[in-house]
Amino acid sequence: MHSHITSNMCIQQQQKALLTKSKNIHFQTLDGQSGSLSVSSTSTQEQIRLLLKKHIQVNYGHQEDSIRFKYIKQTQSYIVLYESVCSRFIRSCSIRKTKTEEDKQKVQYELKVFVNKNKIKELDLTDIYAHYHITRVDYGAFRCSSLTSITLPNSITSIGKDAFSDCYTLTSITLPNSITTIGKCAFEFCALTSIILPNTITTIENHSFHACKSLKHITLPNSITTIEKSAFEFCASLTSITFSKSLTMIGCHAFSTCVSLKHIHLPNTITTIGQCAFYGCDSLTSIILPNTMTTVENYSFLGCKSLRSITLPNSVTTIGESAFRFCESLTSVTFSNSLSVIECDAFSGCSSLKSIYLPKTMTKIGNNAFGDCLLLTAITIASPNATIGHRAFPPHCIVSQKQSAQSSTHIHKKQKCS
DSSP: OHHHHHHHHHHHHHHHHHHHTEEEEEEEETTSOEEEEEEETTOOHHHHHHHHHHHHHHHHOOOGGGEEEEEETTTTEEEEEEOOHHHHHHHHOSOSSOOSHHHHHHHHHHHHHHHHHHTOOEEEOHHHHHHHTOOEEOTTTTOOSSOOEEEOOTTOOEEOTTTTTTOTTOOEEEOOTTOOEEOTTTTTTOOOSOOBOOTTOOEEOTTTTTTOTTOOEEEOOTTOOEEOTTTTTTOTTOOEEEOOTTOOEEOTTTTTTOTTOOEEEOOTTOOEEOTTTTTTOTTOOEEEOOTTOOEEOTTTTTTOTTOOEEEOOTTOOEEOTTTTTTOTTOOEEEOOTTOOEEOTTTTTTOTTOOEEEEOTTOOEEOTTTTTTOTTOOEEEEOOSSOEEOTTOSOTTOEEEEEOOSSSOEEEEETOOOO
16 A cells, blocks of 8 residues: 555656656647647757647648747747748738739739749648639649649639649649639649539630649539530540530540540530540540431541440431541441441551441542451442542452442442542
């Protein structure tokens, strides 16, 4: 019993000794946070500063370069002031109040310089934009090589041209539902791995996500009706796309050279797929085209080396120049019953294609339309009126074309198209 009491007394004495040999450093932050840290009474000023910086970094997530200290002589203690990115920028900015749009543009220019100079990685624009009453991210506002994530406030209605272009390390951005417009080249060359687009946007403008090489999947909200030129071109990691059910137009080069893209299922609302829209999509194995299309434009699927089969809906009347050229794995094509025109080089270099049947609606087969189709041996043309261009088929093919409504089918062996 005596030993237990003695032990407790020893512990109390040790605790008391520790308390007498330590002191509390109180701190407060400009964004309303406060706390304290117990340090040794023998710690030097430099040691205290390092301990405080570590404590604030770990427990409050503030960056080390934003932590400032103030020594209060009266109380012989430290006050630690954390100055937020917002406060630091407002203090340094030459613009005090924004009276014109030009003032707002200058604020955003100074903010870009500030972010680059201080190598800021994470940026929440909510307080800064509220302070300056900014509702638009201006042209080239954030060409910042250090940024990894950005949060935009709910006050933002539009993102201007080149706003985040060349943010090579930007992997994450939060877009509010207040945004109605994303400008041309807005996120070009960013490192985004994913992005959630608000359902208030109707158009993905030219080059908006061009060369976002880390982007893996994109879901287009049903508000989207148009994808413009080169919007997702060179998105090398993009494996899948969920298209808007309201989409009517895909612009030229929109998904060109998306070399990881494997499947495409286009909604029945689409009426136009632009030239080179899926050019060079090396991994694309299947496509489901909508029955609202009338034309497969020039070069639309040129160089889709993994594409195995294609079924053209009965709405399609024209296949453009080089539309499926160099689709080396293509073994079968089911043509539209309304097909009228196959332009030159449309299927040239489809070296796995063995046989084709062209409907009675055909009127024109262009020069070299099926040139260099090395395995193509049998061709049936149900139309007696189809004109056949120069070298439309390989010289070794057997081409069967109906001559007239009354006559029987006439067979040309090893036909050489003139």
